[in-house]
Amino acid sequence: NIMFGPDKCGYTKRTHLIFSYKGKNVLKKQDLPYKQEGEGTSHLYRLVLKPDNTVRVDIDEEKVYEGSLKDDWELLKPREIADPDDKKPDDWVDDSMMDDPEDKKPADWVDEDQKRIVDESAKKPDDWDDEEDGEWEAPMKD
Secondary structure (H helix, E strand, O other): OEEEEEEEEOOEEEEEEEEEEOOEEEEOOOOEOOOOOOOOOOOOEEEEEOOOOEEEEEEOOEEEEEEEHHHHOOOOOOOOOOOOOOOOOOOOOOOOOOOOOOOOOOOOOOOHHHHOEEOOOOOOOOOOOHHHHOOOOOOEEO
8 A cells, every 4th residue: 555645734744655564654764845835726746656666756747756665665674694603502591581590689688578577466346347348367567
């Protein structure tokens, strides 16, 4: 699919030339000029897409852009040359996460379950109803 034509949205004025490629809309890297200034005047927009992947845009029979799909749209990912000598080290681990065998907690580390203790002085409220409120548990304190 191709979306092509003038677009005025608030203060932004431009001529869109958007190609839909692999389910994504790919905009031209630089905007095309906007030629819709004369209110009530019709304008002729023409897009020529050639088999050699070159593009030409004319507005009112005046050429405003001529270029290449390859250079002016990010349709294809940059190519990489595979390195035949590139390989994983012998001790490579494919797991996304792994434990550090040298990792230790600091000497003054206090776990949450050791930091908070049951408040032994707390008592079940007189108006507590186990059926309605659930089983009563004493609150925790730091």
